[in-house]
Amino acid sequence: MVAKKPEIVLLTMQAGEEFIKKICAGIEEEGLLYRCEAFSPAERTNISAGALAYRAAMESTLGVGIGVCGDKATLTHESLGETKALCSAVSDEAISVQDTWTVVTPKMLGQNAARFVKKQPFLS
Template identity: 35%
Template sequence: MEFIKPQIVIFANTENKYIVNEIKAGIEEEGALYKLADNKCNDAVEMAYEAAKASVLGVGIGIAGDSICMHCKNLELDMPLFFVKTDMNLNPRIIGCNAARYVKGLPLKYID
């Protein structure tokens, strides 16, 4: 019998390792697991939706260029939970924390 780990899936298409590392750190801080995979798509929303569908937990994050998106597989493609640009005064760690908190049913952290 094959066991599939309950992980938040992250699809990334960016050279900015800081963003990826901060998102992973946010997920780890909340005690959740993640799986990181490269993706050639340039649309963060589409990447996040595909990541959510690939996740047993139903939550995915897409990182493309200057955009970060968090999506849930139960939502429509054009209705992500979060979509932010990295040029905002935003710590990407909050997106990772919120993904894990969403999975655990905890209140989300506020994003400015």
């Protein structure tokens, strides 16, 4: 049995490399550890970024997970269950979003994941 490190878990599916890299840069800037894994379901299923994030959060010893699915990413904490999330991001930053509170840039999403662990307020 390998000891689990305190790290944020990212689960990705059909996501662009640049998009994932920006999120990871956010976590690194805040000085947290992370683990990034490609998610390959046993059977072909339709899974959302939110569901992926929840799965990642359950795997993380910190309880903090990020799901990246296609051009969408979601950050959540295990206590929020499958239906709620902390915030999300889209890969194309040019897309204008209505709710600037819960939709942030990919790098900020990574930073917020780390800031959540450090108990600091979110960037928005």
